[in-house]
Amino acid sequence: MPTMTMNFTMTETRxxxxxxxxxxxxxxxxxxxxxFQVPITLEDQPDLLDIPGFYQRGAGNFWVxxxxxxxxxTIALIDIGNGQGALRKMFVQADYRxxxxxxxxxxxxxxxxxxxxxxxxxxYLGTTAKYLAAHRFYEKNGFAAMAKEDLPATFPLxxxxxxxxxxxxxxxxxxx
Numbered sequence: 001m002p003t004m005t006m007n008f009t010m011t012e013t014r015x016x017x018x019x020x021x022x023x024x025x026x027x028x029x030x031x032x033x034x035x036f037q038v039p040i041t042l043e044d045q046p047d048l049l050d051i052p053g054f055y056q057r058g059a060g061n062f063w064v065x066x067x068x069x070x071x072x073x074t075i076a077l078i079d080i081g082n083g084q085g086a087l088r089k090m091f092v093q094a095d096y097r098x099x100x101x102x103x104x105x106x107x108x109x110x111x112x113x114x115x116x117x118x119x120x121x122x123x124y125l126g127t128t129a130k131y132l133a134a135h136r137f138y139e140k141n142g143f144a145a146m147a148k149e150d151l152p153a154t155f156p157l158x159x160x161x162x163x164x165x166x167x168x169x170x171x172x173x174x175x176x
Contacts, residue, residue, distance in 0.1 A: 010067075011065045011066060011067045011072060011073070011096065011101070011103050011106065012065070012066050013063050013064070013065050013066075013106050013107060013110045014063065014064055014066060015056075015061060015062070015063055016051050016052075016055070016056070016061075016062040016063060016064055016074075018052075020064045020066075020071055021051065023064065023070060023071025024048065024051070024064065024071055024074055024089075025042065025048060026071065027071050027072065027073065027074055027091050027092075027093055028045075028048065028074060028089060028091050029042060031091050031093070031094075032091075035094070036128070036130045036131065037130075038128055038130065038160050039160070040160055044159075047088075047089075048089075051076075054078070055076045055077070055078060055088075057079060058079030058081075059077070059079040059085060059114075059115070059118035059119065059120050060076070060077050060078045060079040060085065061076070061077055061111075061114055062074070062075075062076040062077075062089070063075050063076070063107060063110050063111065065092070065096070065103045065106065065107055067096065072092065072093045072095075072096045072103060073091060073092040073093065073096060073103045073104065073107050074089050074090065074091050074092075074107070075087070075088075075089060075090045075091075075107040075108065075110070075111050076088040076089040076090075077111055077114065077115065077120070077123070078156060079118075079120070080124075080152060080154040080155055080156070081154050082152070082154070083119055083120055083121040083122065084120065084121070084122045084123075084124065084152055084154070084155075085115060085120040085122070085123050085124070086123070086124050086125065086126075086155055086156055087111065087123050087124070087125040088125070088156075090104070090107065090108070090125075090134070092104045092107070097133075104137060105141075108137075108141055111123075112167075115169070116169065120169075121168060121169045122166060122167070122168050122169070123143075123166070123167045124146075124151060124152065124155050124164065124165065124166050125138065125143065125164065125165050126151075126155075126157065126158055126161030126162075126163070126164050126165075127161055127162075127163050127164075127165070128160050128161060128162055128163070129162045129163055135163065138165050138167075139165075141167070142167050143165035143166065143167040144165060144166055144167070145163065145164070145165055146164050146165060146166045147164070148164050150164075151164060
């Protein structure tokens with residue numbers, strides 16, 4: 001009887017550095033524009049042209065998932081002050097999605113571990129109504145849907161976002 005072998009993706013998660021810039025664009029833009037037809041361009045996202053200046057400040061950061069040195073996923077945190085952060089730019093190439101690969105989970109775990117070390121107690125995010133699998137993923141990971149009006153004043157709104165979430169740290173969730 002032949003034996004079955006399983007191919008598991010062995011990605012690594014790293015803090016963004018400038019050599020990842022083209023790879024970040026090659027992941028994010030096709031997912032937004034081609035896969036989900038979100039009407040957004042690179043010009044609408046100047047943050048992608050200055051990742052260190054936009055994300056890697058204060059308690060913020062930007063990470064990439066790499067497969068043999070190639071960017072296959074991204075996630076970012078903007079420090080919005082007051083022990084709060086905004087999760088941004090969570091994208092995983094289609095071939096690397098799902099539980100078998102674990103890329104999205106590793107990226108989110110990296111961000112949440114960072115938040116705990118940096119004293120970020122609340123993580124907010126905005127997403128589009130089209131990203132249904134992302135909604136389920138966030139909810140499974142402790143994010144609760146919330147009204148746009150309840151976002152902190154410092155939350156950076158993106159025109160295409162229509163659904164919003166909040167995840168509090170363990171101590172904050174227990175308290176309220």
